[in-house]
Amino acid sequence: xxTMLRMAHPDLIVSWLHTLxxxxxxxxxxxxxxxxxxxxxxxxxxxCVVMGLAAFGGGTxxxxxxxxxxxxxVEHPGWLWVLIAAGIAAILFxxxxxxxxxxxxxxxxxxLGLGLFTASGTQLGLAQDMPTIxxxxxxxxxxxxxxILRDVVCNEIPTALRDRRPYAVCAFAGGWVxxxxxxxxxxxxxxxLAAITATATRAWALLSRYELPARHTAKPTE
Amino acid sequence: xxTMLRMAHPDLIVSWLHTLxxxxxxxxxxxxxxxxxxxxxxxxxxxCVVMGLAAFGGGTxxxxxxxxxxxxxVEHPGWLWVLIAAGIAAILFxxxxxxxxxxxxxxxxxxLGLGLFTASGTQLGLAQDMPTIxxxxxxxxxxxxxxILRDVVCNEIPTALRDRRPYAVCAFAGGWVxxxxxxxxxxxxxxxLAAITATATRAWALLSRYELPARHTAKPTE
Amino acid sequence: xxTMLRMAHPDLIVSWLHTLxxxxxxxxxxxxxxxxxxxxxxxxxxxCVVMGLAAFGGGTxxxxxxxxxxxxxVEHPGWLWVLIAAGIAAILFxxxxxxxxxxxxxxxxxxLGLGLFTASGTQLGLAQDMPTIxxxxxxxxxxxxxxILRDVVCNEIPTALRDRRPYAVCAFAGGWVxxxxxxxxxxxxxxxLAAITATATRAWALLSRYELPARHTAKPTE
Numbered sequence: 001x002x003t004m005l006r007m008a009h010p011d012l013i014v015s016w017l018h019t020l021x022x023x024x025x026x027x028x029x030x031x032x033x034x035x036x037x038x039x040x041x042x043x044x045x046x047x048c049v050v051m052g053l054a055a056f057g058g059g060t061x062x063x064x065x066x067x068x069x070x071x072x073x074v075e076h077p078g079w080l081w082v083l084i085a086a087g088i089a090a091i092l093f094x095x096x097x098x099x100x101x102x103x104x105x106x107x108x109x110x111x112l113g114l115g116l117f118t119a120s121g122t123q124l125g126l127a128q129d130m131p132t133i134x135x136x137x138x139x140x141x142x143x144x145x146x147x148i149l150r151d152v153v154c155n156e157i158p159t160a161l162r163d164r165r166p167y168a169v170c171a172f173a174g175g176w177v178x179x180x181x182x183x184x185x186x187x188x189x190x191x192x193l194a195a196i197t198a199t200a201t202r203a204w205a206l207l208s209r210y211e212l213p214a215r216h217t218a219k220p221t222e
Numbered sequence: 223x224x225t226m227l228r229m230a231h232p233d234l235i236v237s238w239l240h241t242l243x244x245x246x247x248x249x250x251x252x253x254x255x256x257x258x259x260x261x262x263x264x265x266x267x268x269x270c271v272v273m274g275l276a277a278f279g280g281g282t283x284x285x286x287x288x289x290x291x292x293x294x295x296v297e298h299p300g301w302l303w304v305l306i307a308a309g310i311a312a313i314l315f316x317x318x319x320x321x322x323x324x325x326x327x328x329x330x331x332x333x334l335g336l337g338l339f340t341a342s343g344t345q346l347g348l349a350q351d352m353p354t355i356x357x358x359x360x361x362x363x364x365x366x367x368x369x370i371l372r373d374v375v376c377n378e379i380p381t382a383l384r385d386r387r388p389y390a391v392c393a394f395a396g397g398w399v400x401x402x403x404x405x406x407x408x409x410x411x412x413x414x415l416a417a418i419t420a421t422a423t424r425a426w427a428l429l430s431r432y433e434l435p436a437r438h439t440a441k442p443t444e
Numbered sequence: 445x446x447t448m449l450r451m452a453h454p455d456l457i458v459s460w461l462h463t464l465x466x467x468x469x470x471x472x473x474x475x476x477x478x479x480x481x482x483x484x485x486x487x488x489x490x491x492c493v494v495m496g497l498a499a500f501g502g503g504t505x506x507x508x509x510x511x512x513x514x515x516x517x518v519e520h521p522g523w524l525w526v527l528i529a530a531g532i533a534a535i536l537f538x539x540x541x542x543x544x545x546x547x548x549x550x551x552x553x554x555x556l557g558l559g560l561f562t563a564s565g566t567q568l569g570l571a572q573d574m575p576t577i578x579x580x581x582x583x584x585x586x587x588x589x590x591x592i593l594r595d596v597v598c599n600e601i602p603t604a605l606r607d608r609r610p611y612a613v614c615a616f617a618g619g620w621v622x623x624x625x626x627x628x629x630x631x632x633x634x635x636x637l638a639a640i641t642a643t644a645t646r647a648w649a650l651l652s653r654y655e656l657p658a659r660h661t662a663k664p665t666e
Contacts, residue, residue: 041606044658045612045656049592049604049605064509071509073578074575077575077576077578080581152596153601155600
């Protein structure tokens with residue numbers, strides 16, 4: 001991925017910016033796992049596993065489905081050390097009040113991650129000659145299945161499936177923007193437009209408190 | 223799969239019948255996901271994801287285990303649009319009473335799906351030179367893991383594992399019928415016999431209310 | 445795996461010992477699945493599935509991630525028959541008091557399994573030229589994800605993630621011992637040292653009742 005972008009934009013600043021956004025996205029996804037793990041009172045191993053699933057689960061599932069290797073965390077194994085250090089630090093040093101602050105604060109880097117994972121997933125799907133709808137779906141899977149695996153392991157119905165605030169829908173929109181833009185523009189431009197679309201629609205959903213329609217049955221089971 | 227059958231039976235009617243049964247099976251599996259999602263009050267994204275897991279999860283897991291590509295939903299991406307349309311329609315247009323009707327009605331197309339997925343999974347396992355028991359297991363996985371993934375994501379103990387009405391057992395029986403029949407008959411005949419066996423034993427189990435043995439411990443945890 | 449070890453130690457006794465330890469480990473992992481399934485009152489199909497996930501889930505996930513075939517249960521399909529027979533026997537013949545006895549008794553063969561799966565997972569990771577931390581992680585995944593899948597399907601937060609008794613941590617330590625020992629010694633020696641480390645630290649944790657640190661939030665959700 002960084003390689004691809006570097007080919008599209010030989011500019012060093014763009015490459016450096018991309019690394020920065022990628023790091024921000026991974027940290028935001030990992031933090032969402034950390035908070036979920038702490039809420040469930042997991043031990044230090046549990047925190048590391050749930051952080052890893054949240055950060056790398058979506059991209060790894062996408063790569064398994066596309067039969068693509070190496071995984072992100074095999075290519076950049078340093079991130080695994082960051083996760084372990086973060087899990088230990090969370091247990092030893094951080095106070096509860098700081099977690100409450102984090103919960104509200106990570107919505108914004110998480111929206112950045114949504115945009116980045118959407119764009120890179122769709123790009124990889126198209127690069128492997130997938131049908132358009134499947135490529136877009138790969139973007140959605142990259143962006144959302146980390147959170148879904150995090151919630152399944154924490155024994156919750158995944159937020160992405162029941163919280164009516166749009167999330168996967170923003171990734172879906174971003175994926176289609178990639179597909180359209182790739183007809184007229186370079187992959188780098190399509191990447192940026194798709195990421196901005198997904199991130200901006202998510203930010204708008206957070207600010208406007210817009211909700212997707214859902215059904216309420218007469219007799220809910222849960 | 224359609225190709226294989228078409229080779230065995232060049233007859234156009236058989237090919238058309240197979241497409242019809244396949245469509246029925248996919249729709250039945252997707253509907254079981256839709257009902258589960260509505261019972262859990264998922265939003266429109268959740269409905270689409272749970273429908274997709276129920277319809278394609280078993281076959282996709284089988285293909286990942288057999289290292290086989292492309293997946294069904296990559297070869298036939300039109301089905302993904304059908305799922306999305308069905309999720310939106312379910313939210314907007316359908317009344318609760320219609321869902322209650324559906325719950326009882328889908329048992330029968332679901333039994334058809336059980337037969338079809340069992341036969342095709344066993345056939346694919348044998349085609350990849352798996353040991354016999356593994357090929358039969360691939361049939362069982364194709365037929366049951368969609369429902370298991372659906373229930374795991376909905377935060378329930380999977381019905382297939384605790385509901386004592388035979389389901390996986392019918393797939394297991396159908397798989398062995400395929401293995402035996404393939405010794406004497408064409409793959410097409412074995413396919414049909416296996417599918418009929420799994421579907422018929424399931425229909426018998428539904429009608430007779432037969433239950434598998436289970437243990438009741440003195441102190442159940444749940 | 446047996447092949448690799450046999451190359452390292454042509455000695456027949458070692459090969460026979462390895463088969464014995466491997467069988468013990470698989471049986472212990474399967475029994476943990478059996479007990480979990482019985483506690484959730486699963487039917488006979490559920491018992492077999494949960495036993496299979498507990499025994500083979502970790503190794504299969506490792507092989508999917510490493511893109512490695514055949515799986516253990518494809519190479520040794522006889523184990524699948526053992527699982528099915530065990531599930532049926534558990535339903536028909538075994539009394540509750542025997543299960544309560546089993547629960548305490550399997551901790552020790554389970555610790556053996558932890559050691560064996562850790563060593564073989566790390567060995568396979570290194571054999572595929574994975575970065576060191578990833579190879580160690582493959583050992584941890586082999587040893588722990590069977591139990592995690594077992595608990596997810598049984599609708600529980602996985603024991604490995606919240607029980608503060610060290611388990612994954614012992615696998616992690618054993619993996620690093622493999623990596624270090626492989627610098628100076630034969631793969632066979634590294635294998636034995638790694639397995640002993642993971643098993644011994646686990647046994648020590650069980651005997652000493654040592655607990656990992658965890659956080660307790662002011663307002664737990666569960």
